[in-house]
Amino acid sequence: IRPILLHPDPRLKAVAKPVTAFDESLRRLAEDMLETMYEAPGIGLAAPQVGVMSRLIVMDCSRDDEPRRPLALANPEIAWRSEETGPYEEGCLSIPDHFAEVVRPKAVEVTWIDLEGKAQRERFEGLWAVCVQHEIDHLNGKLFIDYLGTIKRGVITRKMEKLKRDLAREKPH
Ligand SMILES: O=C(O)C[C@@H](Cc1ccccc1)[C@H](O)SCc1ccccc1
Ligand SMILES: [Zn+2]
Secondary structure (H helix, E strand, O other): OOOOOOOOHHOOOOOEEEOOOHHHHHHHHHHHHHHHHHHHHOOOEHHHHHHHEEEEEEOOOOOOOOOOOOOEEEEEEEEEEEEEEEEEOOOOOOEEEEEEEEEEEEEEEEEEEEOOEEEEEEEEEHHHHHHHHHHHHOOOOOOHHHHOOHHHHHHHHHHHHHHHHHHHHOOOO
């Protein structure tokens, strides 16, 4: 389990670097991220959210009544976006307890390299499509609040700054 960085944090606004070593340490990082994600709980997590500036994301958007399908995607890229878009009330483990509607393409095709170094390509729809786009945004320093207007984004940022001040002073918020 690794601590999840909270917005605002410069590491959440930086562009992460491509993964080049498909070795044991990458597999260990993916395992740590999946453990952190399940414990949060969440259905996705990007390496920059645990302070690692690498282009690695993990996801498991399977429902509770389905078998788990943990995925680790290195150097993910969106190769195709559907014309059709749709809204979803998004949240973020780095911006806890804040939710807002974001409109994204309903389906995307993603290419990536898996932990064995093999190139993969898959079409995602539904919650998987929302999640993979949300996670790839994290690799480019983009947060779901960046799709909101200046006012709403500012309100959320100021509330998060207060939360971080209170946490720093060990005061319950
Ligand atoms: O911060 C993250 O990247 C984890 C996000 C991933 C996500 C955000 C919006 C929509 C889909 C995925 C979430 O905090 S994981 C929590 C969650 C759980 C169920 C449905 C939506 C979000
Ligand atoms: Zn997020």
